[in-house]
Amino acid sequence: MGGTPTRHHTKARRNKGRAHFALNTIKTVPCPKCKQQILPHRMCANCGTYRGKQVINVLAKLDKKERKQREKVLKETEGDKSNIKHQEAK
Numbered sequence: 001m002g003g004t005p006t007r008h009h010t011k012a013r014r015n016k017g018r019a020h021f022a023l024n025t026i027k028t029v030p031c032p033k034c035k036q037q038i039l040p041h042r043m044c045a046n047c048g049t050y051r052g053k054q055v056i057n058v059l060a061k062l063d064k065k066e067r068k069q070r071e072k073v074l075k076e077t078e079g080d081k082s083n084i085k086h087q088e089a090k
């Protein structure tokens, strides 16, 4: 049980504390590989890459049917990646 308050809090004091309760919107950045919105400085859960490197196998937990669909999508985005590399070379 909480203790009994020994002193009254004014409305101003109560409201000043509550001024900090607001939630921020979550900031996201597009994944450089698959363009999906992800948290900055985190691995992409969609394609499993971090800083351009494959760090997990996103297909490992999927069954056959899902895997086939996913491989198709990832292949399409990989095409985009090669285009980006070309632009960087110039």
Ligand SMILES: [Zn+2]
Pocket (backbone or CB within 6 Å): 031, 032, 033, 034, 035, 036, 044, 045, 046, 047, 048, 049
């Ligand atoms: Zn990604």
